[in-house]
Amino acid sequence: CKPVQTSAPQVDMYSGALFIREALGWDLYGSVGALLGITALYTWFYWFVLVCGLTALMFADLVQTLIIVAGASVLAGYALGAVGGYQGLLERYPLALPPNSSGPCGRPRPDAFNLLRDPSTGDLPWPGLVLGLGIISAWYWCTDQVIVQRCLAGRSLTHVRAGCVVCGYLKVLPMFLMVLPGMAARVLFPDVIGCADPQGCSRACGSALGCSNVAYPRLVLSLLPPGLRGLMLAVVLAALMSSLASIFASSAALFTLDVYRKLRPGAGPRHLLVAGRLWVVAMVGLSLAWLPVVEAARGGQLFDYMQALASYLAPPVAAVFFLAVFVPRVNEPGAFWGLLGGLGLGLARLIPEFLLGSGSCGSPGRCPALLCGLHYLHFAVLLFLLTCAVVLSVSWCHPPxxxxxxxxLVFSLRNSREPRIDLDAAKEPPENAGVQLGDLEATPGAEPGAGGVASEMGVASAEAPPPEDPKWSRLVDINALVLMGVASFLWGYFA
Structure with a gap:
């Protein structure tokens, strides 16, 4: 798992374009074109010249993660050193005002160093942060195809659990490698990162809505010496390209297996491969068309855009996943109508907000308060609960x-040793399970301990899995407890 991993290709494109634009001075679409061209060569080289398929992407992710963590650690040291360390950041951040600032716009928030903020006036209200962001995180880490695809490729359940714990340790780092350096950028470049008026922001970074998105590229280009600067730019762009390749590969696998193969059941592996590649081309086109929305949404705040988009689309998936694991009474009709109803409610908020605008400081949006007045993280909680209600109601109207x-497959039967009959076994043969773009002739996932936890389609083994090695399983459990202790301490310290 990379610290820059996202689940939206347009976000990766925009992030990479910002780095290229800051470094080379190109315009947005020229930067995106360069990024997509290099990504196409990168993906083709890894899939068809080197190792092929998912294995190549995972090894590339590993190497890039190690390099980017090392480079980000060096940059964090330079950034904090430039502002006088953490204590200097505490003292100087509230004073980081842009020239000629007036009013609340452009002023640092007084609660900037607190995780738990006011439930009504906070930019990230604490009920939404705890519950809403928790729901979004459950969706991403437990159900997103990019993550699930890698977990299903594990050699055993112990390997998968250990990988998740390692990802947890890595997710502690962005607080110190991204957030604090970003705040240091506000101190070092207040006229750019803290710009409050459209004219000043346009002069500073080319965007009238704000310049906070260029904080990290400005640090890289301004603080690092030439050698490290080039290495950091190369690694960040490589990581973003790897994310794009992973997202496109996962999307192509889902489309070819879950949609196209249903429409064309007689299609062979080569046919499916071509369909997957054409789908990737369509995804690229849709992402390019969406870029102006990314640039303008949520007052130009890229992080807010990512979380808002997930808040409107992810809670139904998280709700169905949660109920399917913990409530055995949930069935297919309940899950289907829950997903459909949740998607409709999410789009009812997403479409008017992105079309009419949510506004920014000093410039309110045109979206009515009835639709857009509720904070997006609070909306995520509401959408999760409404989806749960629909799933349970419909499930009770159909046989269990x-x-x-x-x-x-459910929590109450997690330790069962009874053989399981796959529900889909009589409906669909698993000849092409495990297929993904780049290796559509791969064999289905094997038993845990024999090459794969399950197939790409997520169909778990009908037989009881072999017992895990107690020594390694215990080591993973201990590390999980240590990780939760570290996270609890950080939450308590910064709350």
Missing amino acids: IPKVHLHR
């Missing part, structure tokens, strides 16, 4: 799933 299909 027999217990013989649920062994080791």
Whole structure:
């Protein structure tokens, strides 16, 4: 897992374009074109020249993660050193005002160093941060195809759990490698990062809505010596290209297996491969068309855009996943109508907000308060609860799933040793399970411990998995407890 991983290709394109634009002075679409061209060569080289398929992407992710963590650590040291360390950041951040600032716009928030902020006036209200962001995180880390695809490729359940714990340790780092250096950038470049008026922002970074998105590129280009600067730019762009390749590969696998193969059941591996590649081309076109929305949404705040988009689309998936694991009474009709109803409610908020604008400081948006007045993280909680209500209501109107299909798939039967009959076994043969763009002739995922936890389609083994090695399983459990202790301490310290 890379610290820059996202699940939206347009966000990766825009982020990479910002780096290229800051470094080379190109315009947005010229930068995106260069990024896409290099990504196409990168993906082709890794899939078809080197290792092929998912293995190549995972090894590339590993190497890039190690380099980018090392480079980001060096940059964090330079940034904090330039402002006098953490204590200097505490003292200087509230004073980082842009020239000729007046009114609240452009002023640092007084609660900038607090995680838990006012539930009504905070930019990230604490109920939404704890519950809403928790729901979004559950969706991403437990159900997003980019993550699930890698977990299903693990050699054993112990390997998968260990990988998740390592990702947890890595997710502690952005607080110190990204957030604090970003605040230091506000201190070092207050006229750019803190610009408050459209004319000043346009002169500073080319965007009238704000310049906070260029904080990290400005640090890289201004503080690092030439050698490290080039290495950092190369690694960040390589990581973004790897994310794009992963997202496009996962999207192509989902489209070819879950949609196109249903429409063309007789299609062979080569046919599916071509369909997947054409789908990637369509995804690129849609992402390019969406770039102006990314640039203008949420007052030009890229992080807010990412979280808002997830808040409107992810809670239904998280709700269905949560209920399917913990409530055995949930069935397919309930899940289907819950996802459909949740998607409709999410789009009812997303479309008017992105069309009419949510506004920014000093410039309110045109979206009515009835639709857009609720904070997006609070909306995520509401959408999650409404989806749960729909899923449970519809499920109770249809017969339950027999217990013989649920062994080791629900929490109450997690330790069952009974053989399980796959619910889809009679509906669809698994010849092409495990297929992904680049290696559509791969074999289905094997038993845990024999090459894969499950197939790419997520169909778990009907037989009981072999027991895990107690020594390694215990080591993973201990590290998980240590990780939760570290996270709890940081939350308590910064709350």
